[in-house]
Amino acid sequence: MTTVEDVKIIELPRFLDARGNLSFVEQNNHLPFEIKRTYWIYDVPGGENRGGHAFKENQEVVIALSGAFDVVVDDGKKKKSFCLNRSYYGLYIPSGLWRTIENFSTNSFALEFGSVSYSPNDYIHEYNEFLNLKKDGKI
Ligand code: TYD
Helix, strand or coil, X not given: CCCHHHCEEEECCEECCCCCCEECCCECCCECCCCCEEEEECCCCCCCCEEEEEECCCCEEEEEEECXXXXXXXXXXXXXXXXXXXXXXXXXXXXXXXXXXXXXXXXXXXXXXXXXXXXXXXXXXXXXXXXXXXXXXXX
């Protein structure tokens, strides 16, 4: 069973250069899974939140490619908030955690890598269902 202690910041390579900096990410190297999916969130209106749900299987890495936002993770017992505001930090989130993304700054851009292809069945949308599955050790 995963807990918020399993959520980790991954520091990505950085090539600092007077012409502009460069970072990169490789699956099975910087990320602890094979990338099956990449998606991004952008044009978030002020005050909106994204991603109030948990995944049964999908693991993720979230990067603030631009701007800043908070990723709040919750294992049913404890919550932790990570402020992402640098494009060379990835936040690894294992499966089985409730997570929301909040406090998007203007023009922020969230890039997300996932370990499974999109499947509506992988989502838990109800917080009480999440708590029950967690309590029963099913996720
Ligand atoms: P959702 O995961 O609910 O967004 P968030 O967690 O950020 O609030 O996805 C929103 C919509 O986008 C939903 O209708 C399904 C669709 N979607 C895909 O088709 N493929 C994907 O990989 C993702 C992440 C979402």
